[in-house]
Amino acid sequence: MNILSSFLNKVRKEFVIAVLVLFGLMTTNVFAINVTVSIPPLAGMIAPILGADDRIDILLKPGASPHGFQLKPSNLRTLQQADFVVWLDTPVDQWLTKSVHNLKSNQLAMNSLPGLKTLPVREGGLWDKSAHHHENEDHENEEHEHEIHANQPDGHLWMSYENSVELIKAFSRILQKNYPERASEFQSNTQAWLIKLQLADEKVKQKLSTVKNEPYMVLHDAFQYFEHRYQLNGVGSIQLNPSVAPSLKRVQSLRQKIKNSEIRCV
Template sequence: MRAAMRPLPLLALAATLAAALSASPALAEAPKVVASIKPVHSLVAAVMEGVAEPTLIVRGAASPHTYAMKPSDAKALAAADLVFWIGPELEGFLDKPVTATAKKATSVTLLEAPGVTLLDAREGGAWEAHDHGHEHKHDHDHKHEDKHAHEDGHDHDEVNTHIWLSPANARAMVAAIAEALSAKDPANAAAYTANAERTARSIDALDAELKAALAPVAGKPFVVFHDAYQYFEAHYGLNGVGAITVNPERRPSAKRLSEIRAKIGGLGAACVFAEPQFEPALVNTIVEGTPAKKGVLDPEGADLKDGPGLYPALMRNIAASLKDCLGS
């Protein structure tokens, strides 16, 4: 008959548990990370996948151009170890809170990330040919620059801030995100590096897919709501000819609307695109009496689910909207 197993004495059991715990590697606590807008949050979430999830500030269909901070945002910033944002030129509402509220956090301004190419903001509602040539590009290492100025004399107020709409810039942003996370959290650096490499490969594949999809409509002129798509246009050889408004926070004047209507007629703009974050009635006013069609472009993913999958979905949606309207 098999002898019954006798329970370990209490002291021996405690010693066994202590030895097991000491032999197991301690799990490193991931940093608390805040991201400003949905495209930035998506890239940060992709790099942090499997480690932790960043907190998003501008949710849903809200726009960084008009956003007002909430108490929950301030609470997240106060607890943050890292804050990723484009910069005060886009998320002006964060300019003071990043300093005053996120006191213990490292602020990563992605507009200044190494390898990011910047394009000058275009002026006026109807862009002239030389303004649309994308000639003024900046590709600086910003580590030793003043926060708001370039060595060539262009301050960031003159720069188009929608940098994530270039796949090349998105890859540079991913690298900067991984570097900042690894510096803050060395215990998880290998995971951040592997995630960043995987994300960069997926962006390359996405880029090739979109180039093939957009090639048939590359030369067709169109008008956008505001100048958010210049990086996308430049990368894929598209022909944006004007914007309804320079500043999406302000309603365009009657003179500007008239100028855009003339541009549609003069260049035969095939489409005029609204944005879900702003007043669509203006687009109806613009296209009335013209042959131009109406479409919707969303530079930030208003209706998309937050997370790593948002960025590729955002880029595919923009490409699909352009192809559907310009190709029909």
């Protein structure tokens, strides 16, 4: 009898433990949040706000170019399963526009934030008073691209410290509204993250202050907001359209301009 009683007690104890573990797993899954972002920088901005059990899926893998990217069936499934979709809504991730509009999940478009600060798109070549006049070579392609982007802001919004802060605050507010039981967690995470960003911003500003007057040229003009924030002396870009390689004639022309303008870095 004692053996049977001992056995039953052991079974009951193991059953209770199993139920508690299962309940704990169920509770965790109920409050876990699935977020899908278009590009890696957006994941880096919002990840510190979320908890350890929350998940972020990135459509464009690190190192891949957003220009010419097309969604795969697996990407569409990821979008359908997301609780939130965070994207730029600029030419950088325009491949997401149609799919996002068909989703029922919550969406946050960085380009729609009320406090956003944007800069106009710059043309290829050297950014001086003559930069608005195209060279004879590649004239037709440049004119076409100019017409397309003339009225559009620079889409690399995440390169701005101020814009990044606006996105972080907006996403935090959305999380607190939709998950009030976790509001204090999101508030605490957001405050800690913004403090770290501010310290990093001050550190970067200090480090770059010694080279901010040095003229340099980039392959693709993706750093305008960064230059503006830290007062760097970017003087031009080689590419006008990142999806189209510059012609040999254009490269030779830019090479001569680089020599004449004493550009220190490319």
